[in-house]
Amino acid sequence: MSDSSNSSSAQSRLTQLKGFLTMNKTATTIPWDPDSTKFPTRKELPSIPGAPKDAAWVWGENDFSGRLNLLTPTRVRAAAKEITYGEIVPVNLPLDVPSTPAFGRRSFEQEIKPVVAPICYDDVYHLNTQSGTQWDGFRHFAHIPTGQFYNRTTAEDLVGPNPNHKCSIHYLAEHGIAGRGVLLDYAAYAAKMGARFDSFDYHEISWDELYQCGKDQGIDIRPAAQGGDIKVGDILFVRSGWVEQYYQKTPEERHRLATRETTHGPDSKLRYAGVSQEEKVLDWLHDCYFAAVSGDGPTFEAWPTQREYYLHEYILALWGMPLGEMLDLEKLAQKCREHNKWFFFFSSTPANCRGGVGSHVNGQAIL
Template sequence: MKRWKFRPEGSTWGDWGDDDQLGRLNLITPKKVLEGIAEVKEGLSFCLSLPLDLPGGNVLNPRRLPPVLSPTGDENGWRFNFLTNTINPLFMDVASDDRVILTLQYSTQWDTLAHVGGMFDADGDGVPEPLYYNGFKAGSDVVGPQPDAGRDGCGHMSYAHKLGVENMAAKAIQGRAVLVDLEKHYGRDHKYVNYDDFARVLEADKVVVEPGDMLLLYTGFTDEIVTMDKKVDPARAHAMCCVLDGRDKRLLQWITDSQISALIADNYGVEAVPAKPGPENAEHPSLPIHNHCLFKLGLNLGEIWWLKDLALWLRDRKRSRFLLTAPPLRLPGAVGSPATPVATV
């Protein structure tokens, strides 16, 4: 049964079927993969992930904490530098085994389509309800904390039955990507990049973005984070480098018309967090690009990627395109995921 009668204006709901959970990743076709492979000229690869214990602390988001590594163990002891001859004197092994408590969107990450939704009257009864991309419902398709789940990490406190990160992982995200070098043109002062600013860079660097391409934005944000050495300066972190101006309707329309398959940046939220103030006395999303991309278009966002090495290499050679391989963890039900993306040039 169809979940909705009406879809948000300008959305892609239903374009790839009523049950679609991939959104614009559908635009990464075998042809786009081949186009990405065709960009490999040197056979060089770049890691696009920060170490997952960066940025350090919880300044960027107080709810997101650094990973905690610990060894596994049992009644025989911790399994770290464990001498197996304590189990059997004939064994001659030394073994280490560990586990991690990991905030999935702490460092280099993907946002899934279950990460941000919106209030919308999809059934036409006059009452907006909390929904996600393609009309999947909060509370049933994306289940929140249960009263008896507790807060000790045990049990299913929350679960994305639909739109979880496992869909992205199974897609095996790989294809042609294009990098836009905002840092080269605007430096590292805090700047809201509107459509005119963005178009100016595309023209100056002769960057061509085609349907199905993944788009990456280099701002220098993670460069600055690395220099802070896990002691993030709150004042600086929220007031440095370029961010997209999500209140610029022309920029939102360009994102729609471009038919990019993913939107990725090296900064905290792709757009400004918090965004510019919205219209007074009118309902509006607090994060307009998240709303426009994740909720309406089914367009995944990547955040806090490490782009410096790749960006400077491309800048020196006046290139912008490359092969990007960037699957997330195949973790059923998760609404975000770390990634270790690889660019090949």
């Protein structure tokens, strides 16, 4: 055995002993134990054979729940303690909002169907699961350089001659989504600072701005491992103000903005405000070990990307974090500010559709 192997083995034993004495358990051996209390930073991630750099395919060969594995009974019970006032705040836009979805998606349609007229009726929905308040599932966006979705899933698994259910949205439905949510009301913070921006145009929300926003709300958005207030398994919500601005526009403006030309690359005319795709944000989103992340705009990150990668690639394909978009965070922001309470219990029920790509959120916060 080489000196380096001896050193590595000794370090591993030392880590295990230290964990035993401090009641901390460090995630080291794949598959990771989701009940661990310490997890590697992005820069400490193990190299996984056949996986792209920065891939965190660490929960098992056949895992398609990703970071939802962090929503353990212990963490869900702890999250329930955030319920102080018992106020329920749904975060779902009406199914017909936006009236014209972006990216060429189909608008919502409803058809009333008589069963026994005039005393019994059904209705039929025609919708794109990502036309409104949505979870992007792990089949939605691949790691572009390798063409791999989360945990070695490929397009052949979705639409090949022998498709299967790898990375299907039904895994998220079967696991369930419930935990501690945290809201960063960037729109309110920016207005307070006199920083005006258009949510329907490219605007990066940097890590430094998010940090200052949190500080203004009285919270430290760094992970607990670095002395902050974010706990492993928290669910992130970022309000950019897109929903508020949507309702301020005329129907004609909404349609025009949604149908702007979209192209692959930085010059796309379809543009939105969102979280920056800088390295600081990548480190933060990974190292906080959020179970899921979400925003109120059609894109979580500032769109289109001005870098050689998309944040979608990291969040969905590499890390397996459900990604929410177009959540209605208006009432939630109002209630959080009213109570000066930015953490809350959150639950969501994705569609149990085997082979599904995405789902409406069907979510609510409870303060």
